[in-house]
Amino acid sequence: MWYVYIPRSADFPDQEYTGCTTDLKQRLLAHNSGKSAHTAKFAPWKLLWYCAFPDKHKALEFEKYLKSHSGRAFAGKRLVQPNVNSN
Template sequence: MELPYAVYILKCSNGQYYTGFTRNIKRRLKEHRNGEVRFTKNKLPFEVVHVSLFSNKKKAYDFERYLKSGSGIAFRNKRFV
């Protein structure tokens, strides 16, 4: 079974992290690599740090929002990076 929703974390060349949500992870990473995403286009190259896959859109979206919160950033730094 393929899980359609992804939450991902990128580490940019300047050390900043980007957390995103997508329905098509391959297409979205290609957009990042091609400089089509405003936040990351001046921070290439990047490293994929983590990808979580979900079958439920709301759960994926909620996890992305959590990872962008203060406690979510602490969780990211402890568990994923």
């Protein structure tokens, strides 16, 4: 299976990431241990949403869509709860 996922930074809640992997647990561990250059400075990460795809190409297409302007808007409205500060 292929997974498209969206984590949010615990310390920087305005930071979210969209990715694709075959091993979701290992990939989240990599994000949280600083092994991913794109996400290291915003660790730790909490998984907000994921979806499993049996087809690699469908997963990569959906990841690409979620990274587009309209895809980010869709994710914000339909997939993840907005960040609400508790201040």
